[in-house]
Amino acid sequence: MANSNHKSQITNPKSKLQGMKGGQASRSTSSGSATSMAELMAKAKTPPRAFKKGEIIEGTITKLTSVEILVDIGAKTEAVVLEKDKALLKNLLDKLRVGDKITVSVLNPESDLGYPVVSLRRFMENRVWEKIEKLVSGKADLEITITGITKGGFLARTDDEIGGFLPNSQTVFVEELESLVGSRIKAIILEAQRDTHKIIFSQKEAVNESDFEKIAASIKAGQTVKATVTNIAPFGLFVSIPSGDGFLEGLIHVSEVSWDKIDDLSKHFKLRDIVDAQIIDIDLREKRLNLSIKRLTKDPFDEMTKEYSLDKKFSLPVLKISDTGITVDLGNEITGIIKKEKLPPGFEAKEGQTIEIIVSGVDKRRRRVEFVPVLKAKPIGYR
Structure with missing residues (x-):
């Protein structure tokens, strides 16, 4: 279009003279053209820059x-952005506009076709991490999409293509694992480490107390529920409990799984097992339920210790002698103890030796029976 105007001015000088007679407006236009020409000439005199690979x-x-x-x-030709990653290319098209000021990394100062080849990856990465840092410091909510299931949790991604890990321990409403892939949930970025590109999401922290209370409104302490095992940790079972239109996270601590001691929960449970459990309480701070399996059955310790009534005498073998006292074997995986402070001065016993003792109490919390030695005569100072 500029060439066409220029041609008309050359072939039609009469028109140009008539324009000059037109007054101030024509002079302003002529002045503007002269200025533009001066700028073009100045630009033409500026030599193109030489670039180095890796330069920003x-x-x-x-x-x-x-x-x-x-x-x-500022090169002699415009630089071409090289980007083969489709996801990043889509992000570039979505987030940038013609005229935007950016920074590029030089990949090739001059290609075989004569133009520089550059990358916008570092620029976009800096832009993304600036946003991440703001989200972390402000604990701002964002929408994330569950993209996959991995050990201990889920893979997730934001609309800005920020990918990270959502641990099971940071989820609240957990259904069938496979059904969550592709779903969108509200979360926050709990932790971000740029040097390792580690990002941890939390759904739990994005749910405020009022939201949690609303979903947990139908849950009461003492209630028996069906719970699905979603994760197995050394300290307990994470489970999912349906409530209203959603799901609540629950924890069955290892001490609440069985009346008997369990060393390895993975030998007794697997993911997606459905168990009956009793709700102990609702933890508003952790936004989860605390549950128990063992409380649905009677404690066998009560039945097994019925015969150990107060002041009843027994002759039992010594199982172990330690700094805390003497342990005796009651059978049925029940132990008895004579506390060190209850041993009279001069009292001696050996492992395997049978001694006469009297029941002084039953400690249900520690699940043991307490004894004192049978004394032939009360030593001075013994209580």
């Missing part, structure tokens, strides 16, 4: 399409 250069986006992205970096 400021530039302006001049073209932005799915086929080609061009950037003016």
Whole structure:
């Protein structure tokens, strides 16, 4: 279009003279053209820059399409952005506009076709991490999409293509694992480490107390529920409990799984097992339920210790002698103890030796029977 105007001015000088007689407006137009020409001449005199591979250069986006992205970096030709990652290319097209000021990394100062080849990856990464840091410091909510299931939790991604890990311990409403893939949930970025590109999401922290209380409204302490095992940890079972229109996270601590001691929960349970459990309480701070399996059955310790009534005498073998006292074997995996402070001065016993003792109490919390020795005569100072 500029060439066409220029041609008309040359072939039609009469028109140009008539324009000059038109007054101030024509003079302003003529002045503007002269200024533009001066700028073009000045620019033409500026030699193009020479670039080095790896150099970071400021530039302006001049073209932005799915086929080609061009950037003016002051070279003799516009630089071409090289990007083969489809997800990142989509992000570039979504987030950038023609005319945006950006920085590029030089991949090739001059290709075989004569133009520089550059990358926007570092620029976009810096932009993303600036946003991540703001989200972390402000604990701002964001929408994330569950993209996969992995050991101990889920893989998730934000709309800005920020990928991270959502641990089971940071989820609240957990259903069938496979059904969650593709679903969108509200979360926050709990932790972000740029040097390792580690991002941890938390659904739990994004749910405020009022939201949690609303979903947990139908849950009462002492209630028996069906719970699905979603994760097995050394300290207990994480489970999912249906409530209203959602699901609540629960924890069955290892001490609440069985009346008997369990060393390895994975030998007794597997993921997606459905268990009956009793709700102990609702933990508002952790936004989860505490549950028990063992409380649904009577404690066998009560039945097994019925015969050990107060002041009843027994002759029992010594199982172990330690700094805390003497342990005796009652059978049925029940132990008895004579505390060190209850041993009279001069009292001696050996492992395997049978001694006469009297029941002084039953400690249900520690699940043991307490004894004192049978004394032939009360030593001075013994209580």
